[in-house]
Amino acid sequence: MNKKGKGRAGRKGVLPGFGLSLGFTVFYLSVLVLLPLSTIFINTAGMGWEKFFKTIFDPRVVASYKLSFGSSLIAGGINTVFGILLAWVLVRYQFPGKKLIDGLVDLPFALPTAVAGIALTTLYVPDGWIGRFLGFKVAFTPLGVIIALTFIGLPFVVRMVQPVLQNLEPELEEASASLGAGRAQTFWRVIFPELLPAALGGFALAFARSLGEYGSVVFISGNMPMKTEITPLLIMTKLEQYDYAGATAIAAVMLVISFILLLVINLLQWWSNRRYLEN
Known part of the structure; x- marks a missing residue:
């Protein structure tokens, strides 16, 4: 041969x-x-443009867009901050119960969303275990929606950032400290650029999951039109009313906007990765 x-x-x-x-x-x-x-x-x-625009720009539908996208962005941001913190603790420190906490991070993946919604509602209603000690209302408000979306989105950020931290060489931090940098400077100048692409990826996954979430939100939100009604619930309502065209019209808007936002996030992730490699 x-x-x-x-x-x-x-x-x-x-x-x-x-x-x-x-x-x-x-x-x-x-x-x-x-x-x-x-x-x-x-x-x-098959709807026609007039009926399509009338459906997707209905005030009740627009209010659901604002709640779904707004709460998903806020929950994604919260998860990014605390997900990085949690991943840092799990990677950098040794303490009793570490493996248990590491396993609990994945609990929202395994737990049925309806069960999560019922549990969160039980905790945060005015007479609940946590709600009774708060001076404000959480359940059946937009804040309750954000808490539910934060609960189901946290694992995405942790599991994206954790491997990057594990592969990060401690010598980089030691070199930064030897050159006179403080802890804050070391984090922002040395560690954070390494974590940024993974953090953006985790944010994108958490945001995408939150947009389509139904089970964990439908109980704690209260489903009040124009206030705490999420878009997936409106789609389900139209399907139950046999308005398939209206349901698909709203779903199409959600799909297009979600695709655009995820594209922007991925471009930011690519840009941050490229900028880090150039530096």
């Missing part, structure tokens, strides 16, 4: 070749992602 034949044989792996792998990937994404999403726009297309 010539050297050329040996080279080709050496490049062969256990997995199928590029053509077969790409074909399976495209087929898989088409059946599970693109085809279902395309039906949203197909069902919406």
Whole structure:
């Protein structure tokens, strides 16, 4: 066998070749992602522009947009800050019960969202275990929605940041300290640039999960129109009323806005990663 034949044989792996792998990937994404999403726009297309705009700009629907997107952004921001802090503690310190706390981080993944919603509502109602000690109302307010979304989104940030912290060389911090930098300077100049792409990725995942969340929010929100009604609940309401076109119209708006926001977040993540590599 010539050297050329040996080279080709050496490049062969256990997995199928590029053509077969790409074909399976495209087929898989088409059946599970693109085809279902395309039906949203197909069902919406039969409404006509007048009815479409009347549906998506209804005051009740607009109020649900503001609550869903606003609370998701706020919850994502909270999760980013405290997710980095929690990941830092789990990676940098040794203490009794560390493995237990590390396991509890993934609890929102395993816990049914309806159970989480009932538990949070029980805690934060005015006569609940936590609500009775607060001087303000949490359950059945937008604040309750933010708490529910924070609960279900925290693991995304922690699990994105944790591996980066584990691979971060302690020598970088020691070198920064030896050059006279304080703890705050070391964090912002040395550690944070390393964490930023992962933190943005965790924020994007938490934000995306929060936008579509239903079970954990529907109980604690109270579902009051124009106040605490989230967009996924409105979609479910229209489906129960057999208004499939109206439901898909609202879903299409959510899909487009979510895609744009996630694209912006991914561009910021790419920009921060590129800027760090250039420096």
